[in-house]
Amino acid sequence: xxxxxxxxxxxxxxxxxxxxxxxxxxxxxxxxxxxxxxxxxxxxxxxxxxxxxxxxxxxxxxxxxxxxxxxxxxxxxxxxxxxxxxxxxxxxxxxxxxxxxxxxxxxxxxxxxxxxxxxxxxxxxxxxxxxxxxxxxxxxxxxxxxxxxxxxxxxxxxxxxxxxxxxxxxxxxxxxxxxxxxxxxxxxxxxxxxxxxxxxxxxxxxxxxxxxxxxxxxxxxxxxxxxxxxxxxxxxxxxxxxxxxxxxxxxxxxxxxxxxxxxxxxxxxxxxxxxxxxxxxxxxxxxxxxxxxxx
Ligand SMILES: C[S@@+](CC[C@H](N)C(=O)[O-])C[C@H]1O[C@@H](n2cnc3c(N)ncnc32)[C@H](O)[C@@H]1O
Numbered sequence: 001x002x003x004x005x006x007x008x009x010x011x012x013x014x015x016x017x018x019x020x021x022x023x024x025x026x027x028x029x030x031x032x033x034x035x036x037x038x039x040x041x042x043x044x045x046x047x048x049x050x051x052x053x054x055x056x057x058x059x060x061x062x063x064x065x066x067x068x069x070x071x072x073x074x075x076x077x078x079x080x081x082x083x084x085x086x087x088x089x090x091x092x093x094x095x096x097x098x099x100x101x102x103x104x105x106x107x108x109x110x111x112x113x114x115x116x117x118x119x120x121x122x123x124x125x126x127x128x129x130x131x132x133x134x135x136x137x138x139x140x141x142x143x144x145x146x147x148x149x150x151x152x153x154x155x156x157x158x159x160x161x162x163x164x165x166x167x168x169x170x171x172x173x174x175x176x177x178x179x180x181x182x183x184x185x186x187x188x189x190x191x192x193x194x195x196x197x198x199x200x201x202x203x204x205x206x207x208x209x210x211x212x213x214x215x216x217x218x219x220x221x222x223x224x225x226x227x228x229x230x231x232x233x234x235x236x237x238x239x240x241x242x243x244x245x246x247x248x249x250x251x252x253x254x255x256x257x258x259x260x261x262x263x264x265x266x267x268x269x270x271x272x273x274x275x276x277x278x279x280x281x282x283x284x285x286x287x288x289x290x291x292x293x294x295x
Pocket of ligand 1: 078079080085107108109110111112113114115130131132133136159161162163164165182183184185222223225
């Protein structure tokens with residue numbers, strides 16, 4: 001029977017529901033202990049505005065839940081919140097129902113390679129993962145090479161033309177059950193930095209004794225592209241039609257809900273059928289747009 005998804009809660013299959021179990025996490029990664037602090041009501045937590053603490057928490061989560069023992073990102077690169085990233089995977093898994101030998105393409109995998117890690121270790125999916133940043137590809141390759149359980153599961157490809165998304169990555173002989181993407185959001189580096197400052201200021205509110213700093217990095221191309229999320233989605237929608245017979249479901253995270261309608265408009269003109277999957281975590285709502293050209 002399908003489990004009911006309550007508003008504000010992560011997907012029922014997401015193992016990151018509820019509070020982090022620091023006892024288990026510290027047992028699996030003792031170096032996390034130095035970052036564990038108590039919140040005002042005496043519960044264990046970390047300082048989420050401290051980038052080193054967040055990276056260490058991620059390392060512990062990735063080791064505990066995905067059996068990936070060696071994971072790191074270079075200084076300044078995007079450090080992904082794991083529970084939300086896992087939610088995307090569990091929602092799209094529903095589109096595939098019980099299909100075997102699933103092949104997924106992750107567009108813009110980043111230095112962190114998070115979607116291939118979660119998808120391959122949770123559902124056994126085989127991944128192709130692209131990025132335009134050679135440093136990201138290099139780091140993602142390092143993660144794969146240092147973990148035996150990722151070695152035959154993930155192939156990385158450098159997208160050599162930053163104006164392309166699927167072109168140059170999907171070859172004639174390729175077939176994918178699904179593509180996924182967490183697109184660059186901002187339309188300029190300045191916007192990306194401002195948004196990050198706002199986020200850190202909010203995290204620091206009422207917590208004056210913790211040190212201030214950027215809680216996530218993000219190299220230029222990771223967080224922004226000309227035209228921001230809307231233009232990236234438009235480009236992805238248009239290019240997807242060229243691969244209509246090679247991919248069953250195309251999907252993308254959409255952070256700004258105002259970008260949903262214009263993207264669907266482009267897709268419907270191209271003959272795609274669209275579906276919006278709504279995900280929520282507390283007050284935060286995010287959406288995955290899924291589309292197919294199959295009849
Ligand atoms: C918001 S980050 C997402 C990284 C990672 N998937 C995550 O969720 O943490 C967007 C990524 O897309 C990459 N990117 C930007 N344009 C791209 C393109 N045309 N093709 C492939 N990757 C691209 C960036 O370099 C960056 O790593």
